[in-house]
Amino acid sequence: MPEFNPHNYVPAENLLEGRVILVTGAGAGIGRAAAMTFAKHGATVALLGRTLRKLETIYDEIIEAGYPRPSLAPIDLGKADGPTFFELADSIRNEFGRLDGLLHNAGILGHKTPLEHYDVKTWAEVMHINLTVPFVMTQTLLPLLRESKDASVVFTTSSVGRKGRAYWGAYAVSKFGTEGLSQTFADELSNENIRVNCINPGRTRTAMRKAAYPGEDPSTVPAPEEVLGPYLYLLGPDSKDVTGQSLDAQ
Secondary structure, three states, X not given: OOOOOOOOOOXXXXXXXXXXXXXXXXXXXXXXXXXXXXXXXXXXXXXXXXXXXXXXXXXXXXHHOOOOOOEEEEOOOOOOOHHHHHHHHHHHHHHOOOOOEEEXXXXXXXXOOOHHHOOHHHHHHHHHHHHHHHHHHHHHHHHHHOOOOOEEEEEEOXXXXXXXXXXXXXXXXXXXXXXXXXXXXXXXXXXXXXXXXXXXXXXXXXXXXXXXXXXXXXXXXXXXXXXXXXXXXXHOHHHOOOOOOEXXXX
């Protein structure tokens, strides 16, 4: 596979035309920017997030721009359990009959503190949202992904999920798990129409970044809209034979 260069990738305007893509954490940050950009390139986007008001805002913006009508999935992933994911699958099946793309963007930072002092409850919350939820959601949505001729699942990783770094605690460990989860799904589905990959967005102007680096000047950090090349690449047909990879957005 040729090395992907995010700076050289130019997606076609209709790259995602006819595709149904679910985006988690669609209410803000990278998820919001990705959902809007996917719609701009022709996708019908299922907007999943915790806050209905935020989802409705981006829904209205997509409609006003003349892009395909999205759907709303207001779900608090911190409280999600088995029935939640089956209801989500039923909703997508009833509305679209299939799923062409799944972007696992939602995540939480937890605490930046030594593991020796890490709060166990916070550890469990980070692992649930960052690792367990993407696993269960992907597992539950596999039948819908199999209905697509060219399905793509994208997990969000981090540089601290490739090399451990002091004080990043549960977040780093959850991203190590995400890399393994993605690779395992990719290998198990290698003979099917579903490809599975990771993206490390890098330093991006989001609320999570601000929490992790409170003293950083946000004007020096790329906006979410500036890092979406690899997202379009992996969720569109240009990456049809790419699976089991972990790409950097910057």
